[in-house]
Every structure is written in C-alpha cells, then in structure tokens.
Amino acid sequence: MIKLQFDGDREQISQQPRQDARPGTTATDSIADSETILLRRIYAYLFDIALLGALGTVAVFVMGILGLMSFGLLWIGIVPLLLLLVLGYDTVSCSGKQQATAGMQLMGLQMQSKDGGAVTLAQAFMQSAGFYVSVAFTSFLILGVALLNAERRCLHDFISGIKFIRRRGVEPA
Numbered sequence: 001m002i003k004l005q006f007d008g009d010r011e012q013i014s015q016q017p018r019q020d021a022r023p024g025t026t027a028t029d030s031i032a033d034s035e036t037i038l039l040r041r042i043y044a045y046l047f048d049i050a051l052l053g054a055l056g057t058v059a060v061f062v063m064g065i066l067g068l069m070s071f072g073l074l075w076i077g078i079v080p081l082l083l084l085l086v087l088g089y090d091t092v093s094c095s096g097k098q099q100a101t102a103g104m105q106l107m108g109l110q111m112q113s114k115d116g117g118a119v120t121l122a123q124a125f126m127q128s129a130g131f132y133v134s135v136a137f138t139s140f141l142i143l144g145v146a147l148l149n150a151e152r153r154c155l156h157d158f159i160s161g162i163k164f165i166r167r168r169g170v171e172p173a
Contacts, residue, residue, distance in 0.1 A: 130156030
C-alpha cells in the first residue's frame with residue numbers, strides 16, 4: 001500500500017540520521033534535505049537528458065546511414081533503439097554499483113530502496129518506465145506529486161519503492 005505524507009505531516013519526519021543508511025551514504029530524513037534532493041534531481045535529469053540527446057543523435061545518425069544502405073528498411077529500428085537507449089541507460093545505471101545515473105552522481109545523489117537496501121533491476125526499470133510514461137501522458141504535471149508530500153518523492157518513486165539520498169562526501173560539481 002502506498003502511503004503519501006503531506007506537508008502537514010512534516011513533524012513525523014525525523015531530523016536524526018537513520019540506522020538503515022548504507023555505508024558511504026547520508027540518509028537523513030530532514031525536510032531541508034528532501035527539498036535540496038528534489039532540486040538536485042531536476043539538475044541531474046537535465047544533465048542526463050543532454051547526455052542521452054548526444055548519444056541519441058549518434059544512434060540516429062548511424063541508423064540513418066544503415067537505413068540508406070538498406071533502402072529504408074532499417075529506419076523502422078530508430079524508435080525502438082532510442083527507447084532501448086533511454087530505458088537501458090536509466091535501468092542499468094540505477095541498478096548498478098553506483099545506484100545512480102551520471103547526472104545523479106554529478107549532483108551527489110543515489111537511489112536506494114525504501115527499506116534502505118540496494119535498488120533491484122526491476123525497481124530501476126519500474127522507476128524509469130514510470131517516469132517516462134507518466135510524463136508522456138501528463139506533460140510533467142504528474143511531477144507535482146513531489147510537491148505534495150513531505151519526502152518530496154514522485155509518484156513513480158512510490159510505485160517502484162525507491163527513494164533518493166545524498167551520497168556522503170560528494171558535493172555537486
């Protein structure tokens with residue numbers, strides 16, 4: 001069951017570091033930390049989308065050349081390739097050793113399972129696919145859910161059972 005905590009519930013969130021924090025991370029549940037994490041997530045997304053845009057441009061160029069060589073038969077593969085690129089990048093990097101995409105690492109963020117453990121491949125896929133599907137249907141309006149709960153978690157975070165924490169000793173570049 002998904003439980004949303006609204007801004008009126010701020011006093012329920014402890015200011016003390018939690019015991020379930022993984023080594024190398026800071027897992028405080030302070031309101032100020034939640035708000036800075038939300039801003040860091042936006043900047044990390046912008047960095048990741050620029051990176052994916054560059055990779056996607058190269059992929060489209062290569063598929064365009066291959067499409068010309070095959071008289072257009074391979075052009076049908078451009079959309080699935082871009083979909084695989086975006087979902088694969090998010091899923092593999094968020095479920096990997098760093099538990100973060102390049103943008104998240106740059107901003108000093110890390111994904112973590114709600115119970116404090118490592119993010120699984122399925123959770124990372126659900127979070128990534130949930131983000132892109134919800135944004136496609138609501139034009140980013142769905143991200144307003146993060147403004148309505150004290151933890152500043154988005155709907156796809158609740159559904160996939162993940163949260164974001166700041167990495168200890170890592171400051172954004």
